Amino acid sequence: xxxxxxxxxxxxxxxxxxxxxxxxxxxxxxxxxxxxxxxxxxxxxxxxxxxxxxxxxxxxxxxxxxxxxxxxxxxxxxxxxxxxxxxxxxxxxxxxxxxxxxxxxxxxxxxxxxxxxxxxxxxxxxxxxxxxxxxxxxxxxxxxxxxxxxxxxxxxxxxxxxxxxxxxxxxxxxxxxxxxxxxxxxxxxxxxxxxxxxxxxxxxxxxxxxxxxxxxxxxxxxxxxxxxxxxxxxxxxxxxxxxxxxxxxxxxxxxxxxxxxxxxxxxxxxxxxxxxxxxxxxxxxxxxxxxxxxxxxxxxxxxxxxxxxx
Amino acid sequence: xxxxxxxxxxxxxxxxxxxxxxxxxxxxxxxxxxxxxxxxxxxxxxxxxxxxxxxxxxxxxxxxxxxxxxxxxxxxxxxxxxxxxxxxxxxxxxxxxxxxxxxxxxxxxxxxxxxxxxxxxxxxxxxxxxxxxxxxxxxxxxxxxxxxxxxxxxxxxxxxxxxxxxxxxxxxxxxxxxxxxxxxxxxxxxxxxxxxxxxxxxxxxxxxxxxxxxxxxxxxxxxxxxxxxxxxxxxxxxxxxxxxxxxxxxxxxxxxxxxxxxxxxxxxxxxxxxxxxxxxxxxxxxxxxxxxxxxxxxxxxxxxxxxxxxxxxxxxxxxxxxxxxxxxxxxxxxxxxxxxxxxxxxxxxxxxxxxxxxxxxxxxxxxxxxxxxxxxxxxxxxxxxxxxxxxxxxxxxxxxxxxxxxxxxxxxxxxxxxxxxxxxxxxxxxxxxxxxxxxxxxxxxxxxxxxxxxxxxxxxxxxxxxxxxxxxxxxxxxxxxxxxxxxxx
Numbered sequence: 023x024x025x026x027x028x029x030x031x032x033x034x035x036x037x038x039x040x041x042x043x044x045x046x047x048x049x050x051x052x053x054x055x056x057x058x059x060x061x062x063x064x065x066x067x068x069x070x071x072x073x074x075x076x077x078x079x080x081x082x083x084x085x086x087x088x089x090x091x092x093x094x095x096x097x098x099x100x101x102x103x104x105x106x107x108x109x110x111x112x113x114x115x116x117x118x119x120x121x122x123x124x125x126x127x128x129x130x131x132x133x134x135x136x137x138x139x140x141x142x143x144x145x146x147x148x149x150x151x152x153x154x155x156x157x158x159x160x161x162x163x164x165x166x167x168x169x170x171x172x173x174x175x176x177x178x179x180x181x182x183x184x185x186x187x188x189x190x191x192x193x194x195x196x197x198x199x200x201x202x203x204x205x206x207x208x209x210x211x212x213x214x215x216x217x218x219x220x221x222x223x224x225x226x227x228x229x230x231x232x233x234x235x236x237x238x239x240x241x242x243x244x245x246x247x248x249x250x251x252x253x254x255x256x257x258x259x260x261x262x263x264x265x266x267x268x269x270x271x272x273x274x275x276x277x278x279x280x281x282x283x284x285x286x287x288x289x290x291x292x293x294x295x296x297x298x299x300x301x302x303x304x305x306x307x308x309x310x311x312x313x314x315x316x317x318x319x320x321x322x323x324x325x326x327x328x329x330x331x332x
Numbered sequence: 333x334x335x336x337x338x339x340x341x342x343x344x345x346x347x348x349x350x351x352x353x354x355x356x357x358x359x360x361x362x363x364x365x366x367x368x369x370x371x372x373x374x375x376x377x378x379x380x381x382x383x384x385x386x387x388x389x390x391x392x393x394x395x396x397x398x399x400x401x402x403x404x405x406x407x408x409x410x411x412x413x414x415x416x417x418x419x420x421x422x423x424x425x426x427x428x429x430x431x432x433x434x435x436x437x438x439x440x441x442x443x444x445x446x447x448x449x450x451x452x453x454x455x456x457x458x459x460x461x462x463x464x465x466x467x468x469x470x471x472x473x474x475x476x477x478x479x480x481x482x483x484x485x486x487x488x489x490x491x492x493x494x495x496x497x498x499x500x501x502x503x504x505x506x507x508x509x510x511x512x513x514x515x516x517x518x519x520x521x522x523x524x525x526x527x528x529x530x531x532x533x534x535x536x537x538x539x540x541x542x543x544x545x546x547x548x549x550x551x552x553x554x555x556x557x558x559x560x561x562x563x564x565x566x567x568x569x570x571x572x573x574x575x576x577x578x579x580x581x582x583x584x585x586x587x588x589x590x591x592x593x594x595x596x597x598x599x600x601x602x603x604x605x606x607x608x609x610x611x612x613x614x615x616x617x618x619x620x621x622x623x624x625x626x627x628x629x630x631x632x633x634x635x636x637x638x639x640x641x642x643x644x645x646x647x648x649x650x651x652x653x654x655x656x657x658x659x660x661x662x663x664x665x666x667x668x669x670x671x672x673x674x675x676x677x678x679x680x681x682x683x684x685x686x687x688x689x690x691x692x693x694x695x696x697x698x699x700x701x702x703x704x705x706x707x708x709x710x711x712x713x714x715x716x717x718x719x720x721x722x723x724x725x726x727x728x729x730x731x732x733x734x735x736x737x738x739x740x741x742x743x744x745x746x747x748x749x750x751x752x753x754x755x756x757x758x759x760x761x762x763x764x765x766x767x768x769x770x771x772x773x774x775x776x777x778x779x780x781x782x783x784x785x786x787x788x789x790x791x792x793x794x795x796x797x798x799x800x801x802x803x804x805x806x807x808x809x810x811x812x813x814x815x816x817x818x819x820x821x
Binding site: 052068069071072073075076079080082084085087088222223224225228231232234235236237238240244265268269271272275277302303304307328329 | 360362363366369370373374378380381384385387388389391392393394397530531532535536539540543603604607706
């Protein structure tokens with residue numbers, strides 16, 4: 023037990039020191055992150071901006087968790103835009119493996135190389151040759167750490183891969199390196215900002231969580247939602263945005279199968295704009311509920327609750 | 333940050349992490365180190381950012397957030413901008429008084445609001461009026477000042493008095509009459525608006541006011557907590573205020589708030605449980621050797637069984653019968669178990685449920701006719717015919733009737749779950765029913781929401797029934813319930 027924990031200290035202390043020395047600081051302060059994101063129409067609350075800033079300072083990946091449609095993926099995109107970095111995205115799915123996430127040897131090219139040189143080269147030369155960079159296909163993870171330009175790495179919906187596959191990510195998340203048996207270890211030229219998103223369909227492993235900062239993105243408060251609507255839907259009046267935010271809050275407080283997400287709120291706002299509606303009354307709310315809610319039972323329930331005064 | 337200050341900060345953080353661990357949050361060594369690194373980058377003066385920075389590195393599960401927040405409040409509430417970093421937690425009587433006076437000064441001069449200082453001179457009626465105005469306008473600063481004033485005036489807090497925070501909260505809120513306030517606000521709003529408002533508008537208005545009142549209540553609560561911390565020190569307060577994690581809340585003693593958080597915790601839990609069970613079924617190793625298939629395939633190798641073939645595993649899905657006591661104290665437990673079982677009903681070939689108090693009724697149809705489990709549970713509580721004589725638990729009679737009516741449906745594939753505390757009100761136990769049931773069914777389990785030490789005391793006869801079952805399990809909280817269900821499926 024004691025030996026284990028000492029090892030852990032050494033490991034951590036080492037990684038912190040090495041990161042501090044080679045790190046470029048992207049953000050000046052928490053406030054700067056918040057303002058920068060606001061300029062890009064991403065309205066961050068204290069938690070989001072604080073964690074993004076901290077991720078930069080500590081050089082640690084961020085695990086973003088929360089219900090679907092609350093802007094988890096958008097956060098990574100906006101941060102990439104803010105820092106002027108390229109977004110490298112790895113979409114996770116069941117059955118994802120090394121050859122799709124990290125790297126793969128280009129077998130066809132290797133075969134061609136062998137055939138082209140038949141008889142001329144000696145075996146050792148050829149062997150060294152076909153396992154070189156030229157024949158390596160980089161996949162998102164490797165691409166992110168070998169890139170020369172600044173990148174933001176987004177590992178999307180990490181809860182979809184099996185527990186065993188998570189282990190693939192561990193090396194890159196803690197040390198920013200990839201080990202390729204034939205080539206050795208490739209270390210990152212720069213430490214990218216890494217975002218992992220999860221819809222929380224299963225518990226992620228301790229090992230993965232331990233390596234990340236944790237950020238829970240929930241449905242926004244009413245005030246923030248109103249601002250999001252104002253920022254994202256052009257020409258909307260303040261009055262309508264306010265009403266939309268209130269109705270959505272009211273609907274979220276009901277006991278529903280799937281509460282409306284931010285993106286659905288925005289869809290609803292756009293619909294109302296298209297219909298030239300200036301104030302929402304019960305009829306309009308009921309007729310357009312299907313944009314906010316996707317289950318028939320939810321729609322029926324919400325319609326009933328909205329029209330009956332308690 | 334100077335070296336001594338940093339030292340103080342690390343000590344503070346060490347104590348904080350200790351409290352988190354005491355509360356049952358798993359904080360690993362690395363996460364602790366991360367937090368220490370994090371606080372170097374974010375100044376403590378920026379309270380919100382500081383809180384989120386600590387949370388990001390220390391807690392990795394949203395369900396733990398509330399516990400974290402409470403402990404954070406207690407630990408760092410006196411260390412905000414308006415209070416100097418004062419480490420005299422275990423102060424003597426004299427120091428304490430000084431801190432008290434300091435706090436009261438701060439509450440009067442704080443918030444940069446001119447009106448706050450003169451609040452002392454107001455009558456209770458004026459305060460109530462002012463509060464209503466601030467609530468209607470959503471004036472945060474005034475609300476905060478009023479919360480402080482209200483606590484100071486109505487809570488009657490005395491240093492060293494061994495009373496919990498809820499007592500002070502109750503005293504403060506009783507004097508403010510917030511429920512009446514809501515109605516008055518609705519009336520006032522109706523008078524102010526020109527056109528009569530629609531029901532939708534009224535609903536939205538009411539919700540907005542409710543939201544503000546809830547905010548105000550939270551403010552009062554925080555103020556009381558701040559004062560209690562000043563009185564007793566952070567460590568002592570962290571202990572008394574600590575809330576158990578949702579999965580550790582006992583079903584039988586859950587408050588209404590805790591019930592709500594339990595219900596919220598149940599949903600992701602069932603989803604995870606279902607995914608885990610499905611995976612277990614799917615990814616199980618190959619089954620036993622399929623002799624026929626091996627021999628058939630060996631023909632292509634000239635009769636040598638070079639390639640062994642295995643049977644596909646087909647683990648039987650159990651058929652489940654849930655028989656639950658839904659009388660008073662154990663009702664919550666029965667409800668949660670039914671919800672959990674139906675949420676993962678895909679993992680069973682068939683689920684039937686029965687509820688009883690002293691009479692018994694089948695409620696399977698309630699769950700079949702609707703997708704909404706909550707609604708089905710509601711119908712169980714209101715419509716099921718479970719009272720036979722007097723509405724006091726009678727396990728003996730209920731089991732007897734169950735066996736008579738549905739006994740023939742119990743077969744070798746059936747697993748029967750009996751739910752309840754077996755407090756039989758000294759009626760006849762009729763334990764022979766359980767014995768016969770165990771003879772026919774695949775398994776019979778008993779789940780008891782009471783702590784093990786209470787079993788077989790008073791009118792509890794769980795031992796008498798338990799003797800015949802395949803196991804009696806203590807299921808006081810979600811964690812225990814989950815681990816049992818996982819074993820079952």
